[in-house]
Amino acid sequence: MTTPRTCFKVCSGRACSANFSRFTLERAQSEAIIQKKNIDIGSCPCQGRCEMGPTAVIEKDEKKEVFSHVDPPRAAELIRNM
Numbered sequence: 421m422t423t424p425r426t427c428f429k430v431c432s433g434r435a436c437s438a439n440f441s442r443f444t445l446e447r448a449q450s451e452a453i454i455q456k457k458n459i460d461i462g463s464c465p466c467q468g469r470c471e472m473g474p475t476a477v478i479e480k481d482e483k484k485e486v487f488s489h490v491d492p493p494r495a496a497e498l499i500r501n502m
């Protein structure tokens with residue numbers, strides 16, 4: 421199996437954790453399974469957008485995009501569109 425080049429990371433910093441980022445992460449993981457997407461899903465450190473959390477990062481083809489206010493439905497939408 422090849423290493424996925426596409427990553428979806430959810431901030432596990434203090435502010436995002438207080439905004440229930442773990443639910444965002446869980447929703448992303450389950451949506452990737454439902455959609456059968458080969459995406460590396462995990463946590464990342466603080467991205468400096470603490471007041472706009474939960475924050476998520478998509479890394480694909482050497483590009484990095486940061487998203488704010490990623491609640492579980494938004495995480496599912498992002499995964500579906502990857």
Ligand code: FES
Nearest residue numbers: 431433436466467
């Ligand atoms: S704690 Fe998530 S962006 Fe800072």
